[in-house]
Amino acid sequence: MIIMGFPQFYQQGEGLLSNIGQLVTAHGRKPLIVADAFVRTTYGEALAGSLKSAGLEPVFFAFAGECSPGAIESAVRHARDTGCDFVIGFGGGKAIDTAKAVKIEIGFPVVVVPTIASNDSPTSRLAITYEDDGRFIGPRFMTANPEAILVDTGIIVQAPVRFFVAGIADALVTKFEAEQCAASGRDNFFSGRPTEAAICLAGHCYDVVRKYGVQAVADVRQKTVTDAVEKVVEANTLLSGLGFEGCGVAAAHAIGLALGDLESLRGILHGEEVAIGLIAQLVMEGRDTAFIHDILDFYAAIGLPASLAQAGAENVGESELRPLAEFIARPQSRIHNMTMPVSADLVVSSIMRASGIVADYRAGKS
Numbered sequence: 485m486i487i488m489g490f491p492q493f494y495q496q497g498e499g500l501l502s503n504i505g506q507l508v509t510a511h512g513r514k515p516l517i518v519a520d521a522f523v524r525t526t527y528g529e530a531l532a533g534s535l536k537s538a539g540l541e542p543v544f545f546a547f548a549g550e551c552s553p554g555a556i557e558s559a560v561r562h563a564r565d566t567g568c569d570f571v572i573g574f575g576g577g578k579a580i581d582t583a584k585a586v587k588i589e590i591g592f593p594v595v596v597v598p599t600i601a602s603n604d605s606p607t608s609r610l611a612i613t614y615e616d617d618g619r620f621i622g623p624r625f626m627t628a629n630p631e632a633i634l635v636d637t638g639i640i641v642q643a644p645v646r647f648f649v650a651g652i653a654d655a656l657v658t659k660f661e662a663e664q665c666a667a668s669g670r671d672n673f674f675s676g677r678p679t680e681a682a683i684c685l686a687g688h689c690y691d692v693v694r695k696y697g698v699q700a701v702a703d704v705r706q707k708t709v710t711d712a713v714e715k716v717v718e719a720n721t722l723l724s725g726l727g728f729e730g731c732g733v734a735a736a737h738a739i740g741l742a743l744g745d746l747e748s749l750r751g752i753l754h755g756e757e758v759a760i761g762l763i764a765q766l767v768m769e770g771r772d773t774a775f776i777h778d779i780l781d782f783y784a785a786i787g788l789p790a791s792l793a794q795a796g797a798e799n800v801g802e803s804e805l806r807p808l809a810e811f812i813a814r815p816q817s818r819i820h821n822m823t824m825p826v827s828a829d830l831v832v833s834s835i836m837r838a839s840g841i842v843a844d845y846r847a848g849k850s
Contacts, residue, residue, distance in 0.1 A: 485676045485677060486676055486677045486678065486679045487672065487674035487675070487676030487677070487679070487730075488672075488674065488678075488679045488681060488682050488726070488729075488730040489609060489628065489629045489674055489729065489730070490607075490629055490726065491607050491629040491630045491631070491632065491633050492629070492630075492631045492632060493507075493631065493632040493633070494607070494632075494633045494635075494722055495507065495632075495633075495634050495635070496634075496635040496637060496714065496717060496718060496721070496722075497635075497636070497637060497714075498636065498637045498638040498709045499636065499638055500634055500635065500636040500637075500638075501527065501530050501531060501534060501597075501636045501638075501639060502530065502534055503534065504531060504534045504535065504597065504634055505534040505535045505536070505537050505538030505539075505540060506534075506538050507632065507634060508535070508538075508540070508570070508572070508595050508632065508634075509538050509539070509540065511569075511570040511593040511595060511631055511632070512540075512568075512569035512570035512592075512593065513539070513540055513541060513569060514540065514541045514542075514543060514566070514567060514568045514569050514570075515535065515540060515541075515542055515543070515568060515569075515570050515571060515572045515595070516543050516544075516545055516559065516562065516563040516566070516568040516570070516571045516572070516583075516586065516592075517531065517532075517542055517543065517544045517545065517571075517572045517574050518545050518547050518559055518571065518572065518573050518574060518575070518579050518580075518582050518583040518586070519544060519545070519546075519547055519574040519575050519579060520546075520547045520548070520549060520575055520576075520579055521546065523574055523575040523576075523579070523599055524544060524546075527574070527599065527639065528544065528574075531572075531574060531597070532544075542572075543562070543563075543566045543568055545558075545559050545562050545563070547559075547575065547578075547579045547582055549578065550578060550614050550615070550616055550617075550618060551578045551579075551581040551582045551585065551611060551612060551613050551614055552613065552614055552615055552616045552621075553613065553621075554616060555582055555616075556582060556585040556586070556589065556613070559571075559582055559583075559585070559586050560585075560586055560589045560590060563586055563590060563592070564590070568592070569592065570592045570593040570594070570595065570631075571583045571586045571587060571592045571593070571594050571595070572594075572595045572596075572597055573594060573595070573596045573597065573598075574597045574599065575597075575598070575599050575600075576598070576599065576600050576602060576647075577598075577600075577602065577603050577605045577606075577612070577754065578612075578614070580596050580598060580605055580606055581605060581610070581611040581612050581613070582611070583596070584596075584609075584610075584611035584624075584626055584630070585611045585613070585624060587626050587630075588611065588624055588625070588626055593631040594626070594630045594631060595630065595631060595632045595633075595634065596630045596632070596633045596634070597633075597634050597635075597636075598633075598635055598640075598721065599639050599640070599643060600640065600643045600647040600648070600651070601635075601640045601643075601647065601648055601651040601716075601717045601720040601721055602643075602647035602648070602650045602651045602654070602720075602753060602754065602755060603650065603651055603654045603720070603753075603754045603755055604651075604654050604655060604658070604720060604721060604724035604725040604727075604728055605725070606630070606633045606635075606721050606725060607629060607630065607633055607721065607722055607725030607726060607729070608629065608673070608725050608728070608729045609625050609626040609627075609628065609629050609673065609729065610623045610624070610625060610626075610673070610729070611623065611624045611625075611626070618750060619745060620741055620742075620744060620745060625673075629729075633721070633722070635717060635721055637709045637713060637714055637717050638709055640704075640709075640713075640717055641703070641704050641707045641708060641709055641713060642707055645701060645704050645705050645787075646753065646787075647753065648700070648701060648704045648716075648720075649701060649755070649786050649787055649788050650753040650754065650755025650756050650759075650788075651716075651717075651720035651721075651755055652693050652697050652700075652701070652716060652719075652720060652755070652786060652788070653755035653756060653758060653759035653762075653783075653788050654720065654724060654754060654755040654758055655689050655690075655692075655693050655716075655719045655720045655723065655724035656689075656690060656693055656694075656759070656762070656779075656782075657736040657737070657758050657759070657761070657762045657765075658686045658689050658690065658723075658724045658727040658728050658731075659686045659687050659689060659690035659727070660690075660734075660736065660762060660765060660766070660769075661686075661728065661731070661732065661733045661734040661735075661736055661737065661765075661821070662678065662682070662683055662686035662687070662727055662728070662731035662732070663686075664734040664735070664765075664769075664821055664822050664823055665678065665731050665732035665733070665734060665821045666678050666683055666731060667823045668821055668822060668823045670732055670820075670821040671732065672729065672730055672731050672732040673728075673729045673730075673732060674729070674730070678730055678731040678732070679730060681730070682726060682727060682729075682730025682731045683730075683731060685723050685726050685727045685730070686723075686724075686727030686728070686730075686731050688723060689719045689723035689724050689727050692715055692716065692718070692719040692723065693716055693719050693720075694782065696712040696715045696716050696719075697716055697782070697785075697786055698782075698785045698786060699712040700712040700713045700715070700716035700717075701786045701787070732818065732821050733818050733821065734765065734818060734819065734821040734822050735761060735764060735765035735768055735819050735821075735822055735826070735834075736758045736761035736762040736764075736765045737758055737761060737818060738761070738812050738817050738818050738819035739760070739761035739764050739765070739812055739819070739831065739834075739835065740754075740757035740758035740759070740760060740761030740762075741754075741757065741758075741761075742808045742811055742812045743757050743760060743761065743792070743797075743808065744757045745808065746792075746797055746800060746804065746808070748796055748797040748798075748799075748800065749792070749795055749796060749797050752795055752796075755788075756788065756789055756795060757795075759783065759788050759789065759790065760789065760790065760791060760792065760795060760838075762779070763776065763779070763780075763790055763791070763838040763841070763842065764831075764834040764835045764837075764838040765822075765834070766779065766838075767834045767837045767838045767841065768822065768824070768826070768830065768834040769822075769823075773841065776841055776845075777845055780841075780842065780845050784849070790842045790845075791838065791839045791842035791843070792835070792839055793839065793842075793843070794842065802832055802836065805831075805832050805835055805836070806828070806832060808831075809828040809829075809831035809832045809835075810828045812828070812831050813826055813827055813828040813830075813831055819831070
């Protein structure tokens with residue numbers, strides 16, 4: 485059985501924030517807005533003004549930074565206590581995931597308004613949860629994709645370019661993981677086989693970021709919305725989101741998410757960790773050095789870390805990787821979406837060999 489899910493509505497463009505009120509009136513009259521202090525201070529007045537002009541009564545929830553069970557419980561309680569009838573996730577991935585978790589708990593419609601294009605979470609059913617200290621717990625699932633995703637590219641280009649680059653990385657890996665899932669016969673995030681549409685979107689996502697990524701990063705550094713920026717924001721957000729959820733993920737995500745638990749990598753962005761995971765996946769697949777060097781050329785061109793050392797974990801060796809590898813290779817891990825049998829030994833050797841390839845590449849460029 486083939487299955488694919490879609491958000492009900494997606495709109496993207498510069499200046500969209502001023503019109504959001506008119507775009508969300510179908511979902512209720514009193515939205516709970518999940519936003520952190522920075523986002524509320526920077527853009528909260530504009531969002532509230534747009535909502536009020538459409539006759540809505542916005543209620544803000546002060547998001548503290550982690551999509552944790554405690555934060556979810558607090559948001560749900562605040563929504564109920566204030567009589568809200570839908571929820572807006574306004575900010576980065578964790579604020580958005582907390583809004584999704586409110587939908588999971590109460591059944592509210594959820595509208596996603598990202599302020600960064602750092603990953604492909606906005607379109608998906610997933611809400612990734614963490615402990616309050618940032619340790620990974622795992623995903624929770626909505627019954628359907630968000631009711632609406634509204635992306636103001638004028639806001640996106642104001643964020644630090646590191647977030648945008650991380651989003652390109654998350655988009656880049658989509659094709660490679662989709663190929664593994666399709667070839668291995670594994671299910672996607674809807675417990676079905678990928679549609680041809682999902683496979684095509686995953687492949688086109690890669691084509692877009694490779695063609696326009698370098699220029700888009702340069703434009704974001706200048707805080708300018710251009711055609712390249714619009715195309716890459718769509719790839720980071722919509723194409724990658726539909727591609728990963730409709731096809732599945734594999735080693736790049738399984739390895740990357742676990743690497744984030746290393747003490748020396750706390751604070752690493754999701755896209756950065758899966759970028760490192762992708763190089764390990766390519767090694768696992770047996771890709772030749774020239775192919776991997778081509779990917780590393782792209783990483784270098786956009787300023788993306790390719791190894792543990794480049795991300796700040798210079799002295800991580802096999803002893804530190806072994807417990808992570810055991811977790812990565814656990815029976816229920818999505819690393820088993822790969823086409824070959826994967827053991828903890830293979831995980832360790834792939835990460836170590838990937839680090840060596842990156843070190844040799846950098847030495848050859850110096």
